[in-house]
Amino acid sequence: MQILMSIIQNKYIYIPFGLWFFIQLFKVIYDLITTKKFNFKRILGAGGMPSSHSAVVAGLATLVGKNEGWDTPLFALTLIFAFVVMYDAAGVRRAAGKQAKLLNKIIETPGLKVEEVQEKLVEVLGHTPKQVIVGAIIGIIAGALL
Numbered sequence: 001m002q003i004l005m006s007i008i009q010n011k012y013i014y015i016p017f018g019l020w021f022f023i024q025l026f027k028v029i030y031d032l033i034t035t036k037k038f039n040f041k042r043i044l045g046a047g048g049m050p051s052s053h054s055a056v057v058a059g060l061a062t063l064v065g066k067n068e069g070w071d072t073p074l075f076a077l078t079l080i081f082a083f084v085v086m087y088d089a090a091g092v093r094r095a096a097g098k099q100a101k102l103l104n105k106i107i108e109t110p111g112l113k114v115e116e117v118q119e120k121l122v123e124v125l126g127h128t129p130k131q132v133i134v135g136a137i138i139g140i141i142a143g144a145l146l
Contacts, residue, residue, distance in 0.1 A: 024052055048131065061082045
């Protein structure tokens with residue numbers, strides 16, 4: 001029980017998770033307002049404004065830098081981790097989403113028979129650079145204030 005309480009009370013865990021939850025909740029509410037449809041998949045889904053991935057890693061790096069020191073190996077680790085995650089969100093995953101969109105168009109072409117594909121590919125995987133930057137700014141602010 002002691003270990004569980006230590007984990008629950010660890011600000012390096014609950015602040016990033018809380019940040020992720022509130023950003024994903026914002027996306028669900030924003031989707032509900034704009035589309036008039038409740039889309040529960042948005043709470044766990046990737047993509048959209050702002051990037052919760054970027055907010056979490058930027059917030060974590062800021063927390064570590066603020067509390068452990070800007071010149072520590074732990075801060076360096078979290079900062080490099082943040083850059084890798086943000087690069088992936090805006091680069092690799094965004095490209096995969098574009099490819100999924102194109103493949104879905106090909107599959108839906110009238111007269112084309114594609115029996116192997118049973119479901120539509122997920123198109124919203126990554127983020128635009130703007131979504132990543134906004135997410136990172138939110139994370140930095142949250143990490144600095146909390």
